[in-house]
Amino acid sequence: GNSVTQMEGPVTLSEEAFLTINCTYTATGYPSLFWYVQYPGEGLQLLLKATKADDKGSNKGFEATYRKETTSFHLEKGSVQVSDSAVYFCALTPNAGKSTFGDGTTLTVKP
Amino acid sequence: EAGVVQSPRYKIIEKKQPVAFWCNPISGHNTLYWYRQNLGQGPELLIRYENEEAVDDSQLPKDRFSAERLKGVDSTLKIQPAELGDSAVYLCASSLEGYSAYNEQFFGPGTRLTVL
Numbered sequence: 001g002n003s004v005t006q007m008e009g010p011v012t013l014s015e016e017a018f019l020t021i022n023c024t025y026t027a028t029g030y031p032s033l034f035w036y037v038q039y040p041g042e043g044l045q046l047l048l049k050a051t052k053a054d055d056k057g058s059n060k061g062f063e064a065t066y067r068k069e070t071t072s073f074h075l076e077k078g079s080v081q082v083s084d085s086a087v088y089f090c091a092l093t094p095n096a097g098k099s100t101f102g103d104g105t106t107l108t109v110k111p
Numbered sequence: 112e113a114g115v116v117q118s119p120r121y122k123i124i125e126k127k128q129p130v131a132f133w134c135n136p137i138s139g140h141n142t143l144y145w146y147r148q149n150l151g152q153g154p155e156l157l158i159r160y161e162n163e164e165a166v167d168d169s170q171l172p173k174d175r176f177s178a179e180r181l182k183g184v185d186s187t188l189k190i191q192p193a194e195l196g197d198s199a200v201y202l203c204a205s206s207l208e209g210y211s212a213y214n215e216q217f218f219g220p221g222t223r224l225t226v227l
Contacts, residue, residue, distance in 0.1 A: 042220055
């Protein structure tokens, strides 16, 4: 079946540091890939997505590129802020079936 | 625009008791999902509705779990009787159109269930 493996957390960074959260996947066919973010006490919300190989999703300074050759969708941000502290989930949605989520990576940004 | 609404936000019950969760999706969203999220893990699908029809309930433990979506809008997820292992956050999500690899899912804040 499909699976998503995320970099284990928690991740603690200082403000303005560079962020990378690794995500690799196993799937048949050509799924769409997503990053969701969950702030304390809230539901998951879409951060960015990519629907085909070599697509780059971007939002709020975050970026991720769909790499089919390495089956990866790593999340990056050049300069994190305290307000970016949250749990980040990588997910894939195939053309048929159901979405598969990673276990989440907790990011804490210190001033 | 109001988001996905869930209630209650927290529920504590003793094992063997029944419990029910309610979800109101975003207006106009035809597809509704129920997920279970165990501590430290990602959401796992329990059931998906297209309008009022349950089109994927393969992961729903049907001996104790049931769900309904009357009139294709609100939905209720029930557990009877609850077991200790049912402690988790139950998430409801909705999307505008039918299932598609491209569609964003909009999540509610979840109901945190604790079974004692």
